[in-house]
Amino acid sequence: MREHIIEIIKQIEIDYDVKILYACESGSRAWGFPSKDSDYDVRFIYVHKKNWYLSIDQRRDVIEIPKNDPISIPIHELLDVSGWELSKALKLFRKSNPPLLEWLKSSIVYYQAYSTTEKMSELATNIFAPNSCIYHYLNMAKGNYRDYLQGQDVKIKKYFYVLRPILAAKWIEKYNTIPPIQFQSLVEDIIPEGDLKKLIHELLRRKIAGEELNLEPRIDQINLFLNGEIIRLEEYAKSIKNDIQDPTERLNRIFRETLDEVWN
Structure with a gap:
């Protein structure tokens, strides 16, 4: 190709x-x-x-x-x-x-x-503006979360399109630098060891393996994490000043x- x-x-x-x-x-x-x-x-x-x-x-x-x-x-x-x-x-x-x-x-x-x-x-x-970048990733995450992850059954693969911008925003909060583009790098750095990380790794394994990942029961632990981070990061973004x-x-x-x- x-x-x-x-x-x-x-x-x-x-x-x-x-x-x-x-x-x-x-x-x-x-x-x-x-x-x-x-x-x-x-x-x-x-x-x-x-x-x-x-x-x-x-x-x-x-x-x-x-x-x-x-x-x-x-x-x-x-x-x-x-x-x-x-x-x-x-x-x-x-x-x-x-x-x-x-x-x-x-x-x-x-x-x-x-x-x-x-x-x-x-x-x-030198041109990196953390607040505008965080708002970009938050808006992306909020839109995808609202559109794809609200029902009892959701398209499981859509979790990646909310997780990735949330983790990118958290990277900016942690390091005040441009986040890496690769999802795995964000997961390894941002998500602590535990059940949430295991769930994300399993979803990632299934998607890369070619499983369809269509409608399945919502994963409440991931939803709780995403919803909480959206709320928290919105408050954090208000405190950032560009210089x-x-x-x-x-x-x-x-x-x-x-x-x-x-x-x-």
Whole structure:
């Protein structure tokens, strides 16, 4: 699949007249709990030619490859491919956008060219805003908890989509740093030894083994943990203050240097 993804990346460059700077996995495969039928969630950052930026009209700043209207070569049914234009990515980076920070820390990098994302990674610690990141993970956890885990019978695999953001928020509380992307790393560090950790490890084993994990009785011990942490972390997030120097000029410099590096 990696070879096919790189082929898709090269074809996007041709079809859209851009250069791709970085492409990675951003979904369950990067998080460390894929099942046999998990999508490949490929996310990338790209840059246009200089004249594209010298226009009085606003331009679309994302590229999405819909499965029913693929690019000029066939695309695998398990591929979910989309990317952000560089200036959009840098503006989100300035806001400490958690999905973008996760892209840069992805455990699966499919493609990297030029020096742009290395420069962004070097700056990531300086732009990290713990309160906005915690709120992002909390909102994700609350939405998934409300939508998937309220009944007597629940889709057991959905626990991962609440556990992971809660553990990421707890990592930020504990270390005040960008959390690791891999779920197992979060579990080992954040969850103490005991019954809760054993339950999570068993769910993880079953999901990776390919068990369906569809509707089953709710796991009350995990629900109690998640509900309590959502309430507690919401209070904690209110106490966090950001003290970040404006990185705009450094990001402008990265943008200009990228245009010169790529197109000159």
